Amino acid sequence: MAEAVPLVRMEEISKAFPGVLANDRITFEVADGEIHALVGENGAGKTTLMRILYGLERADAGRIYWSGRPVAIQSTEDAIHLGIGMVHQRFQLVPSLTAAESVTLGQEPRRGVFFDRARARAVVQELGARFGLAVNPGARIAELSVGEQQRVEILKLLYRQARLLVLDEPTTVLTPQEVAQLYEVLRRLVAEGRTVIFITHKLAEVLAASDRVTVLRRGCVVGTLPTREATGEGLARMIVGETMPAILARGGEPPGPPMLRLERVSAADDRGLPALVEITLEVRRGEILGIAGVEGNGQKELVEVATGVRRPTSGRFLLNGQDLTRADVAARRRAGLAVIPEDRYTEGLSLPMTIEDNLIATRYRALATRGVLRMVAVRAESAALMRRFDVRAPHPRVSARTLSGGNLQRVVVARELGGEPAALIAAHPTRGLDIAAARFVHQQLLEMRTRGGAVLLISADLDEIMALADRIGVLFAGRIVGELSAAAATREQLGLLMAGRSATA
């Protein structure tokens, strides 16, 4: 494989953004017909490198060779023309179009001046059968599951004759079953003569699905190696540049008395449809209760009801025995509740505000005397939080917008855990974070547990739930369909519950 001319060779690619060298003389090769995993922390330069390849960014220096021939990729049109396609982390689909329309959009089959719907459907059906990407061509995007939408995105690239498919973190939105199907699709793509680059954070995926792997760290290539020669621990070390503890240290005191309790809570979603149905949960002191489940099964509403931004239609919310069902967000927070919201960019942070402002968002009143902020205390407090939680920023009073995703989450975690809360609701707390940042968040959750805090952990990442939780509840269609002790739970059992089937079926 190494002797053949690589399909793509990116040579000495450099790209600087203000304050960061995103790519530092990266040389990266992908052989024809392989599945190449590109891994590294957030901010390691993976996405930037791929955006350069796809013509979304211009490199400051370096050359790109396509099948040995030097090429200038100045726009996505150039990239598509060469046969390069990319599926972004956030899908770029129009909800009201059908699958067939989405796939053919921009290069529609025509009959005269009209859209040839029948042929578009046939094309989608044929491509789907060939690559194992079954999608109902007549279904509207809005009706499709996330996994199916991803298939539409991949079909779009195949319809445009892409030879090289770049998938940016394709598995983050999928259920375990859908992930397995995606691996199958990747193998079919390769069997049909395509080449795949996929960006990921997850080592298990690299090992399961790739032929070769390239690790980036801080904008440089750490190494490229055949996957069969790689081990999870070895890769992790390359990624973070240090050894990872094999297992997260758990244990400690057995859980204490109940701290956080939801009692027969029902709630409606934004459309007024039932989203939570008579949910009863209890988290004790020194315990992490994990809520697993495919997104869209009531997780969002559960977090909102517990935080106090959504009123339940019935049921009670208790914190440390105190009924806070009618209490607003501020009152709940005063009572010792902390929240790491699902979306740090909208719910967790105000990007135009400074880091300092973001750090004091839940305690600015405590830092004020008669309505006037004690600036000395504000500065000291935020500086202490930044130090303690290792928020890396040039200055506390720069806009939060300037920070990377991992550092932004550190700001949220610092704010929420800095005050040593009695209970924490953590919604997808490591989503989109690199390994080092995710590990940091995990350690913080475990520390909170150790000191007797109650943690309600809602996550779509089964590995995360299994690694951290003492008990695991599975949320499906707004109900808790099963509760298992973490020690006894298996991925298969959880996967079935998440899919709405009972564990014994």
Next chain:
Amino acid sequence: MTRTVVRPQWVGELGRSFVTFSAALVIGALVMVATGRDAWGAYRTLFAVAFLGAQNLADTLLAATPLIFTGLATAVAFRAGVFNIGVEGALYLGAFAAAWIGFTLTGLPAGLLIPLAFLAAGLAGALFMLIPGALRAYLRVDEIVTTIMLNYVAISFTSYLVNYPYAVPGLANAMSPKIALAAQLPRLLPPSQLNLALIVVLLLVPLVHWLLSRTTLGYELRALGSNPIFARWSGVPVPAVILQVMLLSGFIGGLAGAGQVLGVNYRFVDNFSPGYGFDGITIALLGRNTALGSLIAAVLLGALRSGGATLELFVDIPKDLILILEATIIFFVTAEFVLTFPRRRHAGVH
């Protein structure tokens, strides 16, 4: 290592406003050149009649005084994402309240009468905002619609007052009695009408800046304005903040009215405002909803108005040029406003 120079965010923001202002000047120049006039000469003259010489400068600042007030009044609301268009109404009610104090409590010394008149004006403006403020805060009634409509109510109400209960017999125009001499603000640079109201508003600028940056209310309104969802999740009492912001905006709007009555007209004159309250919107947007920015924007607009008034005397430029410049500025700032704010609104406060 890259060294980061920490620069307050508003520096960059005001930079964008500078571009807006320059663009307006360029378009104005194009219009003049297209109609065969000397653009460079016009701008040089405009600058001279607006800023050079004590009296010219005083007249510019006189024109700017009410605009600084209304700019600040609008900026505090907009900064919170609350689109109060009712500053004009607050200004009228404040003006009448100040006049009433001035012609009723005539026995009081200036040291008591003037602060009392300003206070009454502020309270009148705040009271006026209680209606749209509470509707917005607790029932989510769109404040843009209510404040626009209530402006008419406020203006017509003051018009009624000076036409009937407080009408002065024998005067052709509807106006209140003259305020006591003690209530009249001292002139700063006679013969210009520039008066103590300028000092009042110049003290208000740092006060508003301090309020925005150093108080819990300021923090809350910045959080709300920059990301309402975040504010809610953090525990900011959103309805209470909206109400307080509206009251504050109305209070400052009321002060604007007092400044004109006590400093320039010495009485309440029916329909006296050429739209100072609405100018506040342009100024707040041009000043990026900051206190200092509003001050700068108001002085620039004041310079255009006061310079424009005398420009015709010196060069062959119709004062419509000023309207073109103002319209261009309004066009640019509104375009940006329309493009960026509805998104935030939509993200919305619930």
